[in-house]
Amino acid sequence: MKQSNAAEKLTADQNQLAKHAIQVHKFGGSSLASAQCIVRVVDIIRQHCQLNDIVVVSANGGTTDALFALYHQAILQTETLEISLHDIKSMQAQLISELLSSSNEKRLLTQLDADCAQLKKWLENSPQQHQADILAFGELWSARLLSEVLSEKVCPSFMVDSRDFLVIDNDKACQVNTQVSKTQLYQLKQRHKLAVITGYIAKNSQNETCTLGRNGSDYSATIMASLVGALNVTLWTDVDGIYSADPRVVPSARKLHRLPNGVAKELGRLGNPVLHAKTLQPLTDHSTHLHVASSFDPSISGTEIGKFGQIAKQELSVTFLNDLLLAQSDSFTGNLGEQAQQEFSAVCGDDKAGFIVIHQEQQKAVSQWLASHDTEVKFTPASILATVGHKVIHHGDVQARFKRSLRHSKTFARVNSPNEHSIMAVLTQACTTELLNNVHHDMTKDARHIGLVVAGLGNIGERFLEMLPAQLSRVPALENVHLVGLVSSKKALFNNDGIEVNQALSLYQKDAQPIDKSELMSWLANHPYDELVVVDVTPSEQFSLLYEDFFKQGIHVIGANKWAASSSTDNYKSLLASAAKSKSLWFGNTTVGAGLPINYAINDLLNSGDNITEISGIFSGTLSWIFETYDGTLPFSKLMLDALSQGITEPDPREDLSGRDVQRKLLILARAAGFELSLADIKCQNLVPDALQTLSIPDFLAAADQLDSFFSEQLNQAKEQQCCIRYIARFSVSESGKLTAKVGLEVLSNNDAFANLTPCDNIFQIKSGWYQENPLIIRGPGAGRDVTASGIHSDLVNICQRLNTRQSQVKLKGID
Template sequence: MEQSSNAAVLSAENNQLVKQAVQVHKFGGSSLANKACIERVVGIIQQHCQLNDIVVVSANGNTTDDLFAVLALAKSGDASLNDAILALKESQATLIASLLNKSSAARLIEILDKDIQQFLTWIDLDIAKFENDLLAFGELWSARLMSAVLNERVCPSRYIDARDFLVINNERDCQVLYPLSEKQLAHCRQPEKLTVVTGYISKDADGLTKTLGRNGSDYSATIMAALVRASNVTLWTDVDGIYSADPRVVPHSRKLHRLPNGVAKELGRLGNPVLHAKTLQPLTNHSTHLHVASSFAFEVGGTEIGTFGQIAKQELSVTYLNDLLLARSESFTGDRGQEAAQEFEAITYDVEKGFIVIYQHQQKALSQWLACHDTEVSFIPAAIMATVGHKVVEHGDIKARYKRSLKDANVLEFVSSENKHSLIAVMPQNCTIELLNNVHYDMTKDARHIGLVVAGLGNIGQRFIEMLPHQLNSIHALENVHLVGLVTSKKALVNNDGIDVNHALEQFEQYAQPYDNEQFLSWLANHPYDELVVVDITPSEQFSHLYRAFFEQGIHVVGANKWAGSAPTQQYIQLLETAKKHQSLWLGNTTVGAGLPINHVIKDLLNSGDTITEISGIFSGTLSWLFENYDGETPFSTLLLDALNQGLTEPDPREDLSGRDVQRKLLILARMAGFELSLEDIHCQNLVPEALRTISKNEFFNQVPQLDDYFLVQLQQAKQQQKCIRYIARFSVEEEKINASISLEQLAQDDAFANLSACDNIFQVKSQWYDTNPLIVRGPGAGRDVTAGGLHSDLVSICQQLVSRTNQVKIKSV
């Protein structure tokens, strides 16, 4: 079974390495904005980091904005410059003092004072020459403070100024000189100390400070991963993952749990607010996985970027960029067009039609480049909207749907990207929020992915799996359901990329591995789907004890297992409350009556405002068969063994004759009807003589003829009154007094319960509306097909309810 790795916990007392693979954790400015945020980050580091990991930090909160403001004031000679510098210093000093003990805080504030003095010196000289040096202080202060806090509270730590090792070619390309940078980093790191590195800043070959652009700390993190060949990079930010559109303007955007590398790179290039164009470049030749998670909700699964199977490749998203220019010129055709597109990193282009799309600030440089070629150019203000997904260009249906979604927009050009991961529409006006929401809806309305885990591969479980391929292909509500887990009491097969439903049982036999509940719950807690449904086809009380953990994770349950629905009252109420709190759906229509819709009938009556007063009937297919066929000529014990040989009874028929199964079913229905009671409140007649109840199964079979006299007497007494015998469950309420019992009764031959087909169940419901003429549901109450079909019915019902559900987008300090 797949499972998430156990994170090492760092402490001053125990700093042994629990694992060896290096991981990089990057924390953005909003994640480090204030004392509370930093405290939260320290907790994340304790839980998720080991000593040889690397932590990359951005400047705290709005510090970079404040530094840009100081820079602007310095360049303009504004009189408020000193006040701005003082405010910046005070905010940093306050943050330091709130997190460190007095002596440590005093040391950092003393260094801060020296930094401020350096500010003033540069301003007096020529601030334009030291612009990047000034901007670098935000990350430097953040790394210095984080390292000090970790040293005080968690583990040995050392901060490193990235300018001590990270060398790039220039600020335009920001291409890393990897051999040199890798060698210098190796000298900077110290064993047995957690490394904290400044994001955003670097140096060039001449030793001058260079920045990696706004939001460049993400790029810093992936550069670090490439330098140390990290197994994983986590970008801790203020959003709990990457969404199918900007969640700040598209409320119904959905989280993309897994993204192929190429798709993520294209999203970053085309304006995704979380990913940035250069972030994925350093990982191109590495097997490193990238995760995006929220430091404000670190328990919530984020987005993983890497190499995945077909399910992850089905994701679609919509992104946009405004304030662009569409430039047309003869120089943008053929090879020269390719050259221009590369030179200006065009957002999109077409060398046959002779245009490229660039940012507005590139207009002057592009005009100068064209002047060298002595050609004319026309510029049109433009914006782009793109549908992005794995090889979407190759899917004609997606392309047609995208064009239909923009039929009312004034589209200048449609372009298919060279990498085939995006369909781009170029428009002559900025993309509006209304248009973005409409297009997003059209492109992603059917895109929710639901993972399906089937527990129990016995007779019914195997039939459920056999029926699954046809169901997935023919039922629209199941279009995006993927079988991802098969579980028995001893083994499990879990595959995030999906299990082939046509060969699921064979794959289980070949690849299933032993597991325990902790491993199983760990995988469920980190599943990469919009929703997860567990179908419980086990008879296991132990497995039913996992329901609460399922509900706490927001997982939905379809159950044929009776144990949870008939659990002790307090436990049952707790399950209902937990499911409601976490918006988990729990359907158990096959716990009673197999595929018969008795549960639907009860729910419908209650939802319509009716009041149920009585539920009665024959709830056991086994006992129904026995008493329909028992005529006194064949001994009851012979009939019982015949039913056993036909597979109509439990392996130990005393389970059927005890009435416990019927007792649980009556309790489930009574609770569904809105009444609070326990098994102990239902009187149950055990049809097994007391002397036969505790002996072994083999001894019971040897002594089973002892049943014959009792049942023959019961039958003869009934026949004397022109009646028959049936095992009846009855629940009623009168003047708030509840009566519930299960017993062998004598019934008139024309009674509704007296003439059933063998193995049939029958349910009679009386209510305020159905009083003198009760409502009756009758049909087969057992069997592979009807039970598996009932489970599929519940699965469809859950998926129909989930299709329009949207998860709350968690955004902090955006």
């Protein structure tokens, strides 16, 4: 929202707003740690929230820790209590002063004074009785401040103390009284205002303050989502998503863009540093999707958790828990073993082998439980290392890989989780960083997912798609490539769970929807893949203008489209700079020569240290056919019309005869060779007389015999010299550095390398420091749906080989 019209937009008619599904946005402590952070949060809310959404907040960063320290000082009756209380108050007062206008500042400071007076009273007289009330102040202050800032700068807002509606049974289980909580929440809602609600705190059935445990604000957010039936919950935090391992410990961890609900819940149970065990519980019976995103860089696509198809179900991650206990007893076998696992929510267990794995603080409770069964128990320090994925215990290849990855470690047992989403190794020593990294490498080294979008579904695009199923099944580099988008000039089909490649074109015809540029870029900017490759098989200059946006989003491009690579010098330089900055790859081998490896050859020469001095040849398959076939037996116009009827020329043959296509191709190759020039620097002979250039296509074809005398004269003059005529492109650089470039009709010896081609062939001749007397020549079909489509596939394999070895930089501010 623009600030000037924010209030107007957010205070629109309630019936209109009700059409939008409610969203819940939760901001963690690090996201609210300073005035600068809060300003960033306000901007996120401005862009992403509607009035009927809910904002849930943690305490400002560091506040809860400070309140805990204050509580312990009160218990110990230390002399620094007064100083610590003053520091907390000063920190809050500074945030208020930095963010609010003078009138609201004065009011909130007065409320802060009252709160601190109450806080001091509890700390001095009854800290243990009021522990939860003391800790609750962090969320109370955070919500009050954010609500006031929003009311000043964005839209009408109100603060809600979650203790006024959220009822749980007790601090330990934190089970929600759903009906009471839902009724009371709806009674507190205010029309035309955005609700800012405290996380982490609630009340029990005795009306006493309770806390939901560390990271309880995430749990609060999902509870509120379940109460209001929210479509989405976004956890705005200090990392940009969920990773395949803890990125603080495993530098090669990759972001998991989408996670099935069950897998995410298992990750939270087994120690993921962002997800927490209780967070997903309230969403079990809802279709709500959970997002994890970074408030420090909201433009980066985060992780989405929900119900997904097969691609998301292929994701694997590795997690660990140290400081556990392995408890072995006869009572942990059979039915009693199952009962013990449920009673203590064991990390894992085996009722045949007679053991469970528990957290250290559960040792006393387990001992007491076993005492009632009069059996002995052996406790051993332990840890677990787990591979987590959708129904992973049913994948024999994953089981085998996990076993191999642990071959050098002392493993007590391997256990499959009852929910089927994890395979756990029980270790009788701590899980080391080295072991974690080694296992993560073995389990996820081939897991990068690459999304493929094909733009242009004409002759070449169709052939590319026809060839795709066989390529995906036989080329290892394409193992994790998924066709996810099909785009034409007016319609598109996108499917995050993949488009069935064998039915791609029929699915497009059936399901494609109208799309404009902004909708296309919105989808591409939020794709759920490690990498995205756009294959541009369009002839569209308009589509090529999107390359800059693609590169800014880190999207890779394979272009058979010549427009971008032959655009103005300034635009071409800008595209190269944008691609380099975002590490986007841009391949275009089929822009010249269809599937012939001319671009690869030039690149290889440059990489090997050679200097290219000349590029020449016949670059047009159409003009190759025409001049190899034209011998004077038929008038030139009849030959041209024959080529048109066979589909050899463009629908308007003047596109070929103008030489502009050859001119662009020469420019592309010269730039690929490292030279800076533009189309204007390349002289171009147009073979169409001025009088015919502006006619309509039918009128031009009707007057085509006006071409005959010119070409007959050119051919006869060449024959008199025992030569032939060909349309040649030439680029050269002199020893002094002078560039010369032209395309046009030339008279060649019948023995020339360019004189005797199979009709439609292209030929490229390169002279360089190493290929001077005996030039490098590449010759072959320069057009055709098969060779062009295969050239695009070659680019796809090349680009995927590079991407599969690329390590993404983990953007990590820290984990709460």
